[in-house]
Amino acid sequence: MLKFSRRMIVAGLGSLMAFGAADAADWPQRPVTVVVSQAAGSSPDVLARIITDKLSRTLGQQFIVENRPGAGNVVGTQSVARANADGYTFLFGTSAALVTNPFTVKSLSYDPAKDFIAVSKVARSHLLLLVNPKIKANNLTELLALEKEAPGTLSIAVDGPRNISGLIAQSINKQSGSKFVLVPYNNINNAVQDSITGRTPVTIQSASVVEAFIKDGSLRPIAVAGNQRVPSLPDVQSISENFKDIDLQGWFMVMAPAGTPEAIIDSMSKAIAKALAEPDVLARAPTLGFEIESGEIVTPAGAKAFLDAQLVSTGKVIHSLGMEPN
Amino acid sequence: METFLSNLSLGFSVALGLQNLGLAFLGCLVGTLIGVLPGVGPVATIAMLLPITFSLDPTGSLIMLAGIYYGAQYGGSTTAILVNIPGEATSVVTAIDGHEMAKKGRAGAALAVAALGSFFAGSVATLVIAALGAPLTRVALMFGATEYFSLMIMGLVLAVVLAGGSVLKAVAMILVGILLSTVGTDLETGDERMTFGLIFLSDGIDFAVLAMGIFGVAEIMRNLAQPESRDVVRKPIGRLLPNREELRQSWAPVLRGTLMGSILGILPGNGAVLAPFASYAMEKKLAKDPSRFGKGAIEGVAGPESANNAGAQTSFIPLLTLGIPGNAVMALMVGAMTIQGIIPGPQVMTGNPSLFWGMIASMWVGNLMLLVINLPMVGLWVRLLKVPYRLMFPAILAFCCIGIYSINSLPTDVMLIGLFGLVGYLLIKCGFEPAPLLLGFVLGKLMEENMRRALILSRGSLSTFITEPISAGLLIVSAVLLVAAIIPNVRKGRDEMFVE
Numbered sequence: 001m002l003k004f005s006r007r008m009i010v011a012g013l014g015s016l017m018a019f020g021a022a023d024a025a026d027w028p029q030r031p032v033t034v035v036v037s038q039a040a041g042s043s044p045d046v047l048a049r050i051i052t053d054k055l056s057r058t059l060g061q062q063f064i065v066e067n068r069p070g071a072g073n074v075v076g077t078q079s080v081a082r083a084n085a086d087g088y089t090f091l092f093g094t095s096a097a098l099v100t101n102p103f104t105v106k107s108l109s110y111d112p113a114k115d116f117i118a119v120s121k122v123a124r125s126h127l128l129l130l131v132n133p134k135i136k137a138n139n140l141t142e143l144l145a146l147e148k149e150a151p152g153t154l155s156i157a158v159d160g161p162r163n164i165s166g167l168i169a170q171s172i173n174k175q176s177g178s179k180f181v182l183v184p185y186n187n188i189n190n191a192v193q194d195s196i197t198g199r200t201p202v203t204i205q206s207a208s209v210v211e212a213f214i215k216d217g218s219l220r221p222i223a224v225a226g227n228q229r230v231p232s233l234p235d236v237q238s239i240s241e242n243f244k245d246i247d248l249q250g251w252f253m254v255m256a257p258a259g260t261p262e263a264i265i266d267s268m269s270k271a272i273a274k275a276l277a278e279p280d281v282l283a284r285a286p287t288l289g290f291e292i293e294s295g296e297i298v299t300p301a302g303a304k305a306f307l308d309a310q311l312v313s314t315g316k317v318i319h320s321l322g323m324e325p326n
Numbered sequence: 327m328e329t330f331l332s333n334l335s336l337g338f339s340v341a342l343g344l345q346n347l348g349l350a351f352l353g354c355l356v357g358t359l360i361g362v363l364p365g366v367g368p369v370a371t372i373a374m375l376l377p378i379t380f381s382l383d384p385t386g387s388l389i390m391l392a393g394i395y396y397g398a399q400y401g402g403s404t405t406a407i408l409v410n411i412p413g414e415a416t417s418v419v420t421a422i423d424g425h426e427m428a429k430k431g432r433a434g435a436a437l438a439v440a441a442l443g444s445f446f447a448g449s450v451a452t453l454v455i456a457a458l459g460a461p462l463t464r465v466a467l468m469f470g471a472t473e474y475f476s477l478m479i480m481g482l483v484l485a486v487v488l489a490g491g492s493v494l495k496a497v498a499m500i501l502v503g504i505l506l507s508t509v510g511t512d513l514e515t516g517d518e519r520m521t522f523g524l525i526f527l528s529d530g531i532d533f534a535v536l537a538m539g540i541f542g543v544a545e546i547m548r549n550l551a552q553p554e555s556r557d558v559v560r561k562p563i564g565r566l567l568p569n570r571e572e573l574r575q576s577w578a579p580v581l582r583g584t585l586m587g588s589i590l591g592i593l594p595g596n597g598a599v600l601a602p603f604a605s606y607a608m609e610k611k612l613a614k615d616p617s618r619f620g621k622g623a624i625e626g627v628a629g630p631e632s633a634n635n636a637g638a639q640t641s642f643i644p645l646l647t648l649g650i651p652g653n654a655v656m657a658l659m660v661g662a663m664t665i666q667g668i669i670p671g672p673q674v675m676t677g678n679p680s681l682f683w684g685m686i687a688s689m690w691v692g693n694l695m696l697l698v699i700n701l702p703m704v705g706l707w708v709r710l711l712k713v714p715y716r717l718m719f720p721a722i723l724a725f726c727c728i729g730i731y732s733i734n735s736l737p738t739d740v741m742l743i744g745l746f747g748l749v750g751y752l753l754i755k756c757g758f759e760p761a762p763l764l765l766g767f768v769l770g771k772l773m774e775e776n777m778r779r780a781l782i783l784s785r786g787s788l789s790t791f792i793t794e795p796i797s798a799g800l801l802i803v804s805a806v807l808l809v810a811a812i813i814p815n816v817r818k819g820r821d822e823m824f825v826e
Contacts, residue, residue, distance in 0.1 A: 045373065050665075104516070160516060183779055186513055194470060326516065
């Protein structure tokens with residue numbers, strides 16, 4: 001009886017004062033914020049909303065997605081690095097924020113390894129290298145051979161020199177001696193349009209954006225970023241098959257501020273694993289261009305091991321380009 | 327023609343189903359409300375409502391989301407007219423003459439003409455989408471970086487025409503706007519420009535922040551500084567609906583605005599943004615007495631509002647027929663479609679005709695609903711103006727702050743609207759108009775991006791702008807317009823001689 005009322009007081013205080021060292025059995029006692037470092041409607045946002053919708057049901061508290069876009073994921077990510085480590089703020093982290101920014105942004109205001117604890121890697125986002133069908137190449141080797149015939153004539157649409165697609169294109173140039181001309185686009189849809197019409201015959205785009213164009217034959221996928229092929233496109237090689245070191249990929253990982261109680265991290269991770277296994281989540285993900293993770297990598301330890309490995313491989317790629325943070 | 331009619335009847339049979347009617351109404355209502363609130367835009371709203379659509383069928387959810395989008399266009403004009411705060415780039419022009427009309431006690435007429443013009447434009451644009459959507463897409467595909475750059479140049483020339491006072495001051499304002507648009511991260515190198523190391527400037531200045539400050543907050547300061555003009559609202563409200571004379575003046579601008587908006591909306595590179603500006607410039611050129619513009623000319627509301635709505639509607643064309651979203655809202659619609667397992671693109675029309683035609687028919691239904699929602703509300707809105715200004719301005723300011731914070735959750739954005747408010751007030755005091763600045767800001771970004779891209783694609787050759795036929799055509803039109811804008815000074819002298 002006494003214990004019961006004390007717990008209620010703690011709960012009341014916790015929700016009033018916006019912090020509280022609740023143990024995992026009590027967590028969550030009030031709504032939980034999940035910060036997305038990109039705008040509402042962006043691909044991490046859509047996935048975060050699908051997952052938090054499930055978490056709200058299984059954990060019995062509202063999980064609220066808060067969009068804090070800006071400065072190439074820095075604004076949102078740093079806000080979680082500085083948040084209370086009480087289990088009520090999480091980050092829906094992007095690969096750009098966690099492994100690219102540390103090497104491209106000067107005096108970055110957070111350290112992905114020290115300021116965060118990995119909770120779960122939730123999904124891989126497929127980044128495809130595609131060509132306009134007029135380009136007679138079915139894989140990266142053939143494309144590079146075509147490029148060698150007339151160096152400097154093929155343009156490749158990317159979203160910026162320091163974004164993943166730009167880094168991939170520059171690394172290919174660097175390692176193969178090719179001279180693809182990078183054309184940066186703020187708006188991916190303009191990039192897609194220009195690739196369909198052949199203005200920029202090569203492009204690197206997220207699978208969700210180009211699915212319809214692959215289906216109707218107006219763009220041909222010839223490689224996928226990272227070291228694994230995509231289940232739905234088994235014949236398309238991964239970039240690592242041609243260039244072992246270029247293992248740059250897009251993915252999303254839920255992170256908590258360093259210092260968050262371990263028990264809460266475990267509960268959150270388990271709830272996420274459960275959400276990821278729900279049939280409707282699995283059914284929706286492929287059309288959105290995501291490959292939902294399962295098993296070891298969804299656990300805190302598995303996610304951390306993956307993050308550490310990605311930090312090393314990404315750092316190597318960016319250093320080899322001679323790129324300085326700015 | 328027969329298939330066209332059978333397609334439309336299929337569409338209406340879907341759109342007029344009870345559930346879809348309800349969803350269209352809900353979407354329009356929510357859209358109107360968020361449109362009226364400054365800052366809260368359709369992008370944020372649709373993103374937040376996405377999870378709700380999971381449980382609806384695809385057609386119903388798209389009908390609702392589309393309703394929010396054009397509902398917001400309607401609602402946005404209401405705020406622009408009543409309190410001079412354009413929430414989106416497309417309602418900047420409406421604020422110019424619409425708010426002047428409100429000051430003269432003709433807010434009702436301005437709101438009603440905006441609603442009627444938008445309804446007409448929406449209806450026509452729906453037909454355009456249904457009949458010409460597919461062939462028009464091919465035109466849109468012909469626009470690349472080179473063409474967009476020349477189109478933006480034409481837009482800037484229109485901005486000169488747009489300005490009421492001195493051409494020199496207008497040009498100065500446009501240049502300041504372009505300069506402001508260059509703040510932020512350089513797209514090609516990733517370097518930061520003019521950010522002073524401040525993290526909140528690294529993505530540049532948000533349009534809503536600039537517009538809300540330089541229009542809204544500056545307007546409040548000006549009202550507070552001039553006690554005599556403050557109580558616009560003390561004047562009798564007058565007729566709510568436009569009188570015969572006003573309707574007579576409006577119909578031609580509505581027709582021309584509809585045409586202009588329908589064409590520019592098709593361009594996937596955010597061409598619709600230009601539509602209201604172009605319409606305003608055209609009306610001003612065609613008017614017998616251009617000096618009325620900027621002082622409450624009803625043509626300056628009727629034309630741009632129709633252009634705005636027509637453009638909002640036809641911007642569905644690249645999405646529905648190509649799968650390429652023309653703006654941020656359309657990109658969200660793609661998200662909504664893919665979540666439902668429908669991949670936007672040409673195959674939707676053949677593979678999923680009831681969704682395609684149902685959505686098109688629902689656009690018309692939605693426009694009718696907006697008219698039904700908005701016309702009776704005109705009276706309510708106008709009565710809102712009767713609230714004493716000392717009570718009204720803190721409320722407007724509070725809504726602005728909440729709205730702007732809701733976009734990026736950045737406290738610095740709230741401070742920036744205050745700063746831009748001060749700047750805007752000083753500009754008004756010195757006789758500079760804010761509209762050309764905003765246009766320069768909007769177009770500056772697009773212009774820089776497209777010019778640099780065109781030059782990369784041409785491997786540095788400037789002649790690409792002249793050798794590409796569409797681009798050359800647009801540049802010639804711009805040159806002609808510019809000459810026409812400068813010449814009146816010369817011609818005025820001559821006209822006076824004829825009068826003698």
